[in-house]
Each structure stands twice: as structure tokens, then as C-alpha cells.
Amino acid sequence: MTDMSRLGIDFAGVHFKNPIVPASGTFGYGKEFEEFYSLSELGGISVKGTTGTRRNGNLPPRIAETPSGMLNSVGLQNPGIDHFIAEELPYLKTKDTVIIANIAGSTAEEYREIAEKLDSTDVDMIEVNISCPNVKAGGAAFGVSCEGAAHITSIVRKATKKPVMMKLSPNVTSIADIAKACEAEGADAVSLINTLLGMRIDIRTGRPILHNNVGGLSGPAVFPVAVRMVWQVANAVKIPVCGMGGVSSWEDAVEIMMAGASLVQVGAAIFNDPMVPVKITKGLADHCNEKDIMLRDIVGAVKPW
Amino acid sequence: MKYTQGLYPIISKKAIAAEIYDMTIRCPHIAKAAVCGQFVNIKADGFMLRRPISICGIDKENGTLRIVFEVRGKGTKALSQLAEGQLIDIVAPLGGRGFTLLEKDKKAVIIGGGIGNPPMLPIAQHYGRNATVISGFRNASAVILQKDFAASGADVILCTDDGSAGRKGFVTDALAETLKSGKPDIIYACGPSVMLKRIISQAKEAGVKCEVSLEERMGCGVGGCLVCACRTIRDGEEYYAHVCKDGPVFDAEEVLFDD
Numbered sequence: 001m002t003d004m005s006r007l008g009i010d011f012a013g014v015h016f017k018n019p020i021v022p023a024s025g026t027f028g029y030g031k032e033f034e035e036f037y038s039l040s041e042l043g044g045i046s047v048k049g050t051t052g053t054r055r056n057g058n059l060p061p062r063i064a065e066t067p068s069g070m071l072n073s074v075g076l077q078n079p080g081i082d083h084f085i086a087e088e089l090p091y092l093k094t095k096d097t098v099i100i101a102n103i104a105g106s107t108a109e110e111y112r113e114i115a116e117k118l119d120s121t122d123v124d125m126i127e128v129n130i131s132c133p134n135v136k137a138g139g140a141a142f143g144v145s146c147e148g149a150a151h152i153t154s155i156v157r158k159a160t161k162k163p164v165m166m167k168l169s170p171n172v173t174s175i176a177d178i179a180k181a182c183e184a185e186g187a188d189a190v191s192l193i194n195t196l197l198g199m200r201i202d203i204r205t206g207r208p209i210l211h212n213n214v215g216g217l218s219g220p221a222v223f224p225v226a227v228r229m230v231w232q233v234a235n236a237v238k239i240p241v242c243g244m245g246g247v248s249s250w251e252d253a254v255e256i257m258m259a260g261a262s263l264v265q266v267g268a269a270i271f272n273d274p275m276v277p278v279k280i281t282k283g284l285a286d287h288c289n290e291k292d293i294m295l296r297d298i299v300g301a302v303k304p305w
Numbered sequence: 306m307k308y309t310q311g312l313y314p315i316i317s318k319k320a321i322a323a324e325i326y327d328m329t330i331r332c333p334h335i336a337k338a339a340v341c342g343q344f345v346n347i348k349a350d351g352f353m354l355r356r357p358i359s360i361c362g363i364d365k366e367n368g369t370l371r372i373v374f375e376v377r378g379k380g381t382k383a384l385s386q387l388a389e390g391q392l393i394d395i396v397a398p399l400g401g402r403g404f405t406l407l408e409k410d411k412k413a414v415i416i417g418g419g420i421g422n423p424p425m426l427p428i429a430q431h432y433g434r435n436a437t438v439i440s441g442f443r444n445a446s447a448v449i450l451q452k453d454f455a456a457s458g459a460d461v462i463l464c465t466d467d468g469s470a471g472r473k474g475f476v477t478d479a480l481a482e483t484l485k486s487g488k489p490d491i492i493y494a495c496g497p498s499v500m501l502k503r504i505i506s507q508a509k510e511a512g513v514k515c516e517v518s519l520e521e522r523m524g525c526g527v528g529g530c531l532v533c534a535c536r537t538i539r540d541g542e543e544y545y546a547h548v549c550k551d552g553p554v555f556d557a558e559e560v561l562f563d564d
């Protein structure tokens with residue numbers, strides 16, 4: 001058995017036994033992956049983005065492969081917040097892992113309602129998606145301006161005492177400014193990056209591969225962008241940063257942590273290997289044991305030129 | 306734990322038609338768990354997304370799975386270059402719902418179109434001489450699995466679009482004739498959606514239960530990412546089900562097609 005005791009991280013007032021969290025939208029509500037390993041092996045789970053009422057999502061195709069990555073445009077298909085609270089959360093709470101509810105709305109009012117409903121549940125943290133590129137209303141519309149991001153942060157902040165983590169879009173001029181706007185309105189943490197907006201076209205038919213025409217790029221292709229943005233944001237705010245975007249190995253996790261992330265989400269890599277969250281965790285433990293360090297000591301340890 | 310990810314040896318591999326490969330993988334506990342209609346999700350070196358391939362044979366005694374796949378792009382090309390003795394990285398057995406197999410003495414009509422033929426072989430083997438297999442292809446050079454279907458004991462009707470092998474015409478023509486000569490207990494189909502759409506309406510007209518296996522561009526393969534959506538009716542409402550978890554096999558009356 002690998003000694004996992006060096007991986008603990010306190011993040012926005014919540015203790016994670018290790019920093020590896022499957023990213024929202026790549027892991028459903030977790031159940032499916034119990035067929036591979038116990039969810040209790042994970043630091044936490046960021047569940048599927050959940051809206052006020054059930055959403056059917058976009059027409060297929062919803063996925064396209066790209067060099068070292070993929071585009072998706074699921075369009076927030078989910079059964080709605082009431083279903084999540086009644087049917088999914090009780091099961092998740094039987095697991096020894098941090099449960100992060102990921103929420104999205106078409107309007108500020110929808111964000112407020114969902115956050116209020118979650119406030120009286122035992123979710124550990126709320127991640128607020130203001131960066132989904134695949135829905136027509138809301139989503140990224142709020143996340144691409146400081147005013148929009150600040151507005152949703154303040155609405156959710158007032159609706160709940162739970163730790164609030166704002167999930168940021170990379171499709172902006174200055175992500176550090178957006179992060180600062182969220183911090184100023186009382187966000188406990190930020191997570192980044194959501195996907196980069198992209199497009200592929202089938203040259204034989206002239207049709208975009210995705211039915212939504214455009215979609216979010218993720219996977220190793222975006223990793224350097226994620227590292228850069230995490231570094232910029234970590235230098236701009238005092239609240240903790242959850243890093244994600246193309247993390248596929250324990251080495252990637254170390255790298256994004258050195259850039260300033262104290263929590264790491266793993267998304268697209270799960271499609272390539274469903275075991276990757278537990279493989280990364282083991283790799284981090286071996287690394288820390290070998291170097292005789294605590295993992296938290298590498299957060300922000302990059303030595304810029 | 307229903308699902309396994311791992312590296313397993315390829316114990317045989319051969320080309321059986323132009324750009325179509327037949328591979329047997331030794332993976333005893335996956336073979337033990339697998340059911341007819343499920344699929345394996347295969348990693349192609351250098352590619353982000355796995356390639357979902359239907360299971361063409363389950364040998365629980367010898368602990369092997371057989372897959373037959375077509376080279377459709379660079380990823381399946383890479384898979385086709387794996388050699389006997391090499392290891393293949395698979396996640397399996399996937400698919401929340403396989404084919405419903407009735408008693409062996411029921412009458413089944415089993416229809417495969419092109420690369421939709423491989424998942425139909427285990428059904429034919431189940432029903433043996435009580436099955437009629439209608440196996441359709443573009444032309445003679447694309448024809449596969451005819452000896453296997455014949456060995457199952459089923460009555461096999463081979464069709465090609467251009468008549469270069471078997472009878473000329475579509476599988477739906479052969480189905481219409483078969484239905485005229487007697488009503489089967491069940492119809493199974495896998496193939497292009499235009500074919501499935503027609504078969505579903507033929508089955509409905511004849512009042513015969515029908516199951517179809519669908520495909521869609523897939524992500525995680527287990528129901529976590531929701532990308533492989535297909536239009537279905539659930540509780541009277543349109544619902545985007547997911548091929549990997551809710552299928553890949555669906556009841557004909559659940560499935561909606563784009564017009």
C-alpha cells in the first residue's frame with residue numbers, strides 16, 4: 001500500500017485527503033465510476049453541471065477529436081437540482097470524499113435559487129459555472145466580463161454559507177481581472193480553466209462536426225494555456241486556485257500546482273483512461289514519499305525567471 | 306466492479322476484407338462478464354478518444370473476446386496495425402443494455418448492415434437453426450462473417466447493393482419477404498440509421514418486437530460525459546439517452562430518428 005499521508009490539502013476551509021478531483025461534466029454524478037474503483041479514493045468529485053430544471057442538452061454529435069484533445073458541446077444535459085439533491089447526493093455522501101456541487105443558470109435568479117437549495121444540503125462546496133461555452137443563455141455570458149462574474153458571485157455569495165468556487169472561462173482578455181472581480185464579491189476560491197471555444201469542420205460535407213457548430217476544447221492541447229492562466233490568477237488573488245485543463249499525469253498535476261493550484265481537476269484525460277484520477281494520486285504519493293515532501297509545499301513553488 | 310481497464314494480449318489478428326480486421330483478445334474475467342450486444346472501448350496510441358467496437362464473439366471457456374472492426378480513420382488504422390502477441394488497452398465490457406435473448410426455440414430474424422454485422426453473430430449462435438440472418442453489404446469485397454453465420458445453423462440471406470454477392474438489393478427487401486412467409490418472435494438489427502429506421506417501421510407494421518443497436522460519437526464510454534446522445538422517447542417525452550450506458554441496444558419503439 002502506498003503511503004497517501006502526504007497529499008492532504010486544506011482548500012477554502014474544506015479538507016481534501018488528496019488534491020485530485022474529477023472535473024465537472026466528465027464524471028456524471030460519480031456512480032458509473034464506482035464500477036472501476038471506490039469513489040472514496042478521490043480527493044473530491046465535481047459533479048455534472050446542474051441547472052434549476054432538467055435540461056435535455058444539445059443535439060448530437062456532441063464530441064469531436066482534435067490533435068491532443070477534443071471538443072465537446074453537451075449543452076448542460078442534466079436532471080435538474082431537485083433530482084440531484086434527492087437522488088444523487090445521498091449516495092455521494094456515503095463516500096469518503098469531498099462533494100462539490102457544480103451549478104449553472106440561464107439567469108442570475110436561477111443561480112440564486114440553486115444556491116439557496118444547496119445551502120440546506122450537505123454538499124461540501126459549490127462550484128459556480130459561469131463559463132460553459134455550449135449554452136445559448138447564461139453560462140459563459142456571465143463569465144466573460146468582470147461585471148457579469150462579480151454579479152453572479154455576489155448573488156451566490158448571499159444565497160449560501162457554503163464555500164463558493166467560481167469556475168472561470170479562458171475565453172477572456174484577462175482572466176486575472178475576472179478572478180479579482182470574483183474575489184472582491186466574496187468568492188472563497190476560483191477554478192480554471194473551463195474549455196476554450198473551438199470548431200472543427202468535416203471537409204467532405206462542409207458541416208461542422210459538432211451539431212452545435214462550436215464547442216469547448218479540452219485535453220492535453222490546452223494544458224500550457226491552463227498552466228499560464230493558473231499562474232497569472234494565483235499571482236493576482238489571495239483566495240485559493242483550483243487548476244484544471246488537460247491534466248493527464250501526476251507530472252502535469254505537479255506542474256499546475258507549482259503554477260499556483262492547490263487543488264487539481266482532471267477531465268478529458270478520464271475519457272482516455274477512466275483510471276487516471278487514481279493513477280495520478282498514486283503517482284503524486286510516490287513522488288512526495290520519494291522526495292520526502294508534503295504535497296502542499298509545492299503549491300506556487302515555480303521560480304519564475 | 307463491472308468494468309475493467311487493462312492491457313490484454315491479442316491472440317489472433319487477420320484481415321478478413323478490405324480494411325476490415327478480425328481480432329481475438331485473451332481477457333478471461335472480461336469475457337466472463339460480457340453479454341451479447343456489449344462493446345469494448347479501445348485505446349489507439351496517440352489518440353485522445355478510445356474507439357468503441359462491438360463484441361463479435363464471447364468465448365467464456367477460453368476467456369477470449371472477438372472483435373471485428375473497419376478502418377474508418379487514423380485511430381482505427383492504428384488499431385489495425387497492432388499485431389498478434391501485442392497488448393491492447395481496453396475498457397470493457399461496456400454497454401448498460403445488450404440484446405434480449407429469448408428462449409433458443411423462438412424464431413428470430415437478425416439483420417446486419419455492413420460493419421453492423423459483427424455484433425449479430427452471437428445472437429445467431431444463440432438461436433441457431435431458429436434464426437434467419439439477413440446480412441447486407443455494399444458489394445462482394447465488403448462481405449464478412451458468412452462462414453460464421455452459416456456455422457451457427459441459421460438460415461442466412463446475403464444481400465449486396467450491387468448484386469456482386471448473394472442477392473441484389475437491400476436487407477429491408479429481404480426482410481419484407483421473410484415477414485410474408487411467417488411472423489418471427491423478434492427482430493434484431495444493427496447498421497446505418499437509414500436501414501434501422503426502415504426496419505423499425507417494418508417490424509411495427511408486422512407487430513413484431515424489435516431491438517436495434519445504435520452508434521454515436523462517444524467520449525467516456527460509461528455514462529459520465531453524456532456526449533453519445535441519441536434521441537429517444539421516455540415516459541412520453543423526448544429524452545436524449547446515451548448509447549454507452551442506456552444502450553447500445555434499444556427497443557425499436559424508444560428510438561427517434563431525424564427526418
